């Protein structure tokens with residue numbers, strides 16, 4: 001019976017995992033689009049722990065032009081980085097964002113941006129004070 005229970009538990013976990021993947025899929029597809037752009041322009045792509053990590057090429061050029069010049073950015077189950085080293089340095093932080101996408105799904109980006117907007121309107125740090133970033137920095 002224990003084997004049966006374990007079998008069902010494993011199947012249950014796989015279904016939950018599939019739902020997380022589907023729930024975050026719209027943003028993952030956006031991330032993969034940018035990842036393919038990076039790959040086509042000299043960058044790289046790899047899978048680590050079920051997460052697609054993309055780096056370099058046009059991605060590095062884009063990152064250098066973003067206002068806060070991030071080293072990496074998570075979109076669903078895809079993480080974009082300036083370089084492989086940037087992905088290694090930020091991996092634990094970005095994994096927290098992956099879990100946030102699994103919780104918020106399609107709503108993650110609007111919720112994140114709304115938090116940043118409210119903080120910016122209050123004159124606070126729209127990045128560091130953002131609750132999604134605070135959770136990531138506290139748990140990385």
Ligand SMILES: [Zn+2]
Pocket residue numbers: 093097132133136
């Ligand atoms: Zn972050």
